[in-house]
Amino acid sequence: MRLKAMPPLRLMIAVGLMLAPLVVALAAAVHSEALSSGVAALVGLLPLLGAGLALRLHQREAAAVADYAAQLSHSGSPTPPTGAPVALGGLIAAVARLHRVAARRTESVQAQLDANDSILDALPSPLLVMDAARQVTRANLMARDLFGDKVLGRDLAATLRTPAVLEAVDAVLGGGATRVFEFTLPVPVERTFEAQVKPFQRTLPAADPLADPVADSANDGLSVPAPVPQTIRMAILTLHDVTAARRSEQMRADFIANASHELRTPLSSLLGFIETLRGPARDDPEAQDRFLAIMHDQASRMSRLVNDLLSLSRIELDEHMLPNGRVDVLDELENVIAALELKAAERRIRLILDAPDSVPRVAGDDDQLTQVFQNLVSNAIKYTREDSDVTVQVTVVDGAAVGFAGLPASGRRGGRGGARMVAVAVRDQGEGIARTHLPRLTERFYRVDAARSRAMGGTGLGLAIVKHIVNRHRGRLTIESEVGVGSAFTVYLPATDESLGAADSAARRKAG
Ligand SMILES: Nc1ncnc2c1ncn2[C@@H]1O[C@H](COP(=O)(O)OP(=O)(O)OP(=O)(O)O)[C@@H](O)[C@H]1O
Numbered sequence: 001m002r003l004k005a006m007p008p009l010r011l012m013i014a015v016g017l018m019l020a021p022l023v024v025a026l027a028a029a030v031h032s033e034a035l036s037s038g039v040a041a042l043v044g045l046l047p048l049l050g051a052g053l054a055l056r057l058h059q060r061e062a063a064a065v066a067d068y069a070a071q072l073s074h075s076g077s078p079t080p081p082t083g084a085p086v087a088l089g090g091l092i093a094a095v096a097r098l099h100r101v102a103a104r105r106t107e108s109v110q111a112q113l114d115a116n117d118s119i120l121d122a123l124p125s126p127l128l129v130m131d132a133a134r135q136v137t138r139a140n141l142m143a144r145d146l147f148g149d150k151v152l153g154r155d156l157a158a159t160l161r162t163p164a165v166l167e168a169v170d171a172v173l174g175g176g177a178t179r180v181f182e183f184t185l186p187v188p189v190e191r192t193f194e195a196q197v198k199p200f201q202r203t204l205p206a207a208d209p210l211a212d213p214v215a216d217s218a219n220d221g222l223s224v225p226a227p228v229p230q231t232i233r234m235a236i237l238t239l240h241d242v243t244a245a246r247r248s249e250q251m252r253a254d255f256i257a258n259a260s261h262e263l264r265t266p267l268s269s270l271l272g273f274i275e276t277l278r279g280p281a282r283d284d285p286e287a288q289d290r291f292l293a294i295m296h297d298q299a300s301r302m303s304r305l306v307n308d309l310l311s312l313s314r315i316e317l318d319e320h321m322l323p324n325g326r327v328d329v330l331d332e333l334e335n336v337i338a339a340l341e342l343k344a345a346e347r348r349i350r351l352i353l354d355a356p357d358s359v360p361r362v363a364g365d366d367d368q369l370t371q372v373f374q375n376l377v378s379n380a381i382k383y384t385r386e387d388s389d390v391t392v393q394v395t396v397v398d399g400a401a402v403g404f405a406g407l408p409a410s411g412r413r414g415g416r417g418g419a420r421m422v423a424v425a426v427r428d429q430g431e432g433i434a435r436t437h438l439p440r441l442t443e444r445f446y447r448v449d450a451a452r453s454r455a456m457g458g459t460g461l462g463l464a465i466v467k468h469i470v471n472r473h474r475g476r477l478t479i480e481s482e483v484g485v486g487s488a489f490t491v492y493l494p495a496t497d498e499s500l501g502a503a504d505s506a507a508r509r510k511a512g
């Protein structure tokens with residue numbers, strides 16, 4: 001803003017008013033002939049010129065102060081006008097002080113805004129703020145992580161095209177009440193969000209008229225109109241990721257559906273046979289024998305299923321508690337192999353244990369580890385080719401080499417170096433499993449060929465049980481398979497520092 005020079009007419013009137021009493025006095029003196037009119041004109045003209053000059057100078061200095069104030073509001077630190085007279089010097093100091101106070105206030109408002117940004121960024125859920133034109137004016141860290149930095153300053157529709165979200169935001173911006181709903185983002189990975197769109201009124205200070213060059217030119221620099229604040233309606237969108245909750249609900253529902261389905265099949269077959277035994281087969285002892293054998297199979301299947309389900313829920317219950325026993329894996333494996341040898345022989349399968357003389361004990365529950373090895377070896381027997389080898393290989397490996405970190409202290413050798421793991425790999429020479437099935441094999445009831453597994457008496461819970469037991473032991477299960485070649489299921493278990501001496505293992509082998 002520039003202070004304009006006073007128009008000449010105004011200047012003359014101002015000077016005329018200042019000198020009016022002198023003119024009246026001089027006129028009276030001329031009238032009473034105390035002064036000649038020439039002298040009176042001279043006496044009147046000199047103060048007139050002096051006052052005009054003084055007013056002009058004063059006005060120039062006032063303009064310099066106004067300039068200084070304008071520069072302060074734009075650039076922040078101009079040099080104050082030099083050679084200012086005492087009266088305006090005070091004014092310059094007052095303007096500079098006023099500016100310093102305003103600058104401090106701005107800084108503190110800025111600090112408050114920065115703190116608000118940090119608080120928004122600390123929120124665990126994405127949050128976006130849209131203005132009346134649906135442009136995103138704020139996005140917290142989680143929102144920027146989800147949608148990228150380019151979300152800011154653009155229409156929400158440019159980033160998030162879900163119609164339900166856009167509709168809700170439009171409705172809220174149009175005066176509607178808060179909306180809560182769920183939607184799914186299909187990419188990059190499918191995620192389900194619970195969204196809340198809330199209205200929010202924001203009062204904006206009106207544009208500063210002095211900052212507007214058009215308004216400024218119409219302004220005489222003395223009267224500044226007060227800015228009129230403006231209220232605008234905005235919308236706040238918060239997203240809450242409910243993918244895990246929805247997935248677990250779905251899994252629970254699937255689980256109940258699967259379990260009931262698995263039980264219903266043998267149950268309806270049992271009911272059918274009971275009907276037949278009471279009716280058409282009442283007097284047919286040969287058919288009765290046949291049917292009773294099938295009924296026995298079906299009942300055993302139901303009992304196995306119920307046992308597996310109970311075992312799974314028990315394991316899940318104490319999955320968070322580390323087992324406190326010490327288990328000799330070789331002992332367990334020898335027992336499991338001995339128990340399954342007969343079943344293997346039926347398909348002319350050779351069970352081979354390939355292990356060092358001794359391995360460190362693992363922290364574990366022996367019954368549960370027996371269940372793990374039994375499941376894996378019996379799967380290998382069931383799904384491998386007839387007349388082939390199933391090898392159970394035991395090795396001691398460095399945990400770090402197989403991607404292990406953060407193991408309990410008992411899994412570390414001498415407190416430093418890599419954690420030792422006992423690896424048990426069960427390898428078969430079966431037809432293998434296609435890659436697409438691998439990630440889902442440990443899901444409950446998941447079977448590559450359900451009919452075949454069911455025909456072999458499988459419930460599809462074996463590997464789910466294995467996975468939960470291995471988790472409880474803070475171990476890991478890996479599955480490698482090649483179609484047409486065979487599969488390898490490897491269980492890694494953290495070793496303790498207790499090593500079996502050679503004498504122990506020799507004694508054990510002798511006893512075995
Ligand atoms: N060694 C293997 N070779 C090929 N496929 C396998 C092997 N082990 C498991 N599978 C596949 O994984 C599926 C799931 O195995 P899991 O042990 O959980 O169930 P199951 O053997 O069918 O039944 P259960 O073990 O409860 O009696 C099996 O149905 C089978 O399709």
Ligand SMILES: [Mg+2]
Pocket residue numbers: 375378379458462463
């Ligand atoms: Mg199995």
